[in-house]
Amino acid sequence: MFLPVRIAVFAAACLFAAACGGHGTPPAPPPAPATLAHVVAGGGEVAAADLARVQATVTAELPLLAPVFPGAPKHPFFVHVHADRAALPAALAPHLHPDAPAFALLGAHQIHLVLDEVGRLGLPLRSVVRHELTHELLDQHVAPHGRRIPRWFHEGLAQVLAGETYLRAREDELTFALLAQRLRNFAELDRDFPAETTARREAYAQSFSYVAWLAARHGLDELVAVAAAADDITPFPSALAGRLRRPTYWLEENWRAYVLHGSGAPWRIVFDQWFSLLLVALLPVLVLGLRRHLAREAATRRRLAAIEASPPASPPPPPPPPLPWPPAAAALAAEPAQAPPPLDGANVRPPLVQPEP
Numbered sequence: 001m002f003l004p005v006r007i008a009v010f011a012a013a014c015l016f017a018a019a020c021g022g023h024g025t026p027p028a029p030p031p032a033p034a035t036l037a038h039v040v041a042g043g044g045e046v047a048a049a050d051l052a053r054v055q056a057t058v059t060a061e062l063p064l065l066a067p068v069f070p071g072a073p074k075h076p077f078f079v080h081v082h083a084d085r086a087a088l089p090a091a092l093a094p095h096l097h098p099d100a101p102a103f104a105l106l107g108a109h110q111i112h113l114v115l116d117e118v119g120r121l122g123l124p125l126r127s128v129v130r131h132e133l134t135h136e137l138l139d140q141h142v143a144p145h146g147r148r149i150p151r152w153f154h155e156g157l158a159q160v161l162a163g164e165t166y167l168r169a170r171e172d173e174l175t176f177a178l179l180a181q182r183l184r185n186f187a188e189l190d191r192d193f194p195a196e197t198t199a200r201r202e203a204y205a206q207s208f209s210y211v212a213w214l215a216a217r218h219g220l221d222e223l224v225a226v227a228a229a230a231d232d233i234t235p236f237p238s239a240l241a242g243r244l245r246r247p248t249y250w251l252e253e254n255w256r257a258y259v260l261h262g263s264g265a266p267w268r269i270v271f272d273q274w275f276s277l278l279l280v281a282l283l284p285v286l287v288l289g290l291r292r293h294l295a296r297e298a299a300t301r302r303r304l305a306a307i308e309a310s311p312p313a314s315p316p317p318p319p320p321p322p323l324p325w326p327p328a329a330a331a332l333a334a335e336p337a338q339a340p341p342p343l344d345g346a347n348v349r350p351p352l353v354q355p356e357p
């Protein structure tokens with residue numbers, strides 16, 4: 001079968017247009033991630049060098065993080081750099097926890113970073129930037145369902161990708177809470193992420209540990225896909241259980257078992273606190289030694305009291321005067337000379353004579 005020339009040319013033109021997406025020009029490539037991040041000076045006096053340092057960190061880290069969240073960032077966002085906590089506008093100050101160096105305003109495409117707090121807390125600028133960029137990228141990736149993502153997942157993923165925890169949270173601390181059966185479940189954390197420092201540090205540690213455990217077993221991509229699957233119809237726990245094919249209680253129970261028996265956290269506690277544990281072990285010996293020492297002191301006090309209470313003894317006689325040495329010549333002269341005994345037969349001993357044989 002042959003087609004007329006005009007029809008063949010028209011068909012070829014249609015095929016070319018279809019190959020180009022139905023338009024005459026190919027679609028524009030998405031903007032480079034770094035071009036969507038705008039680093040600006042916030043409150044206080046921020047040195048140009050500090051601003052440039054933050055800009056360079058954002059420019060370096062954003063392209064590394066963006067592939068984890070396909071399609072993000074789509075919207076421009078701002079990184080406001082403030083000099084110190086006091087320089088934060090009054091409306092923003094309550095969002096910054098006393099032991100945190102930065103925060104992200106989800107939905108507003110804003111990150112607020114406080115330079116003094118970064119230095120005071122001893123956190124690397126790179127990890128702080130990665131933490132806050134993760135919040136922004138995840139929020140843009142799941143838009144418009146950002147509110148469906150629980151806070152523990154946000155904080156857990158941000159800490160995992162930053163390679164650093166906030167508030168000096170440590171997985172080891174979870175061991176005590178688990179053994180005491182006082183660790184909150186994740187539904188509670190979703191409803192109420194604690195504000196008090198100790199409870200909040202524990203919540204950060206719990207979020208970090210659980211997300212790291214999930215990522216190690218199911219992959220980071222799968223976790224990001226779970227977040228993208230949550231919407232107004234599918235709550236996050238249902239998306240998690242559906243994509244990972246495990247009930248959420250099974251996941252949580254296995255994670256708890258991992259913390260207690262597989263993470264090495266109890267042994268790390270023992271090694272970290274070996275000196276304190278050694279003191280506790282030696283405490284009975286120290287108490288025994290102290291009791292013996294006190295008993296000896298009491299016996300000494302009793303002896304001294306008995307001596308003080310007894311009547312005073314008669315004074316001893318004075319010692320004789322010492323004899324002069326060498327004896328005085330006058331004393332020697334006064335002493336009468338003794339005459340030698342007379343020689344008579346009675347006191348003369350016969351000479352010892354060897355008898356003649």
Ligand SMILES: [Zn+2]
Pocket residue numbers: 131135154155158
């Ligand atoms: Zn955070």
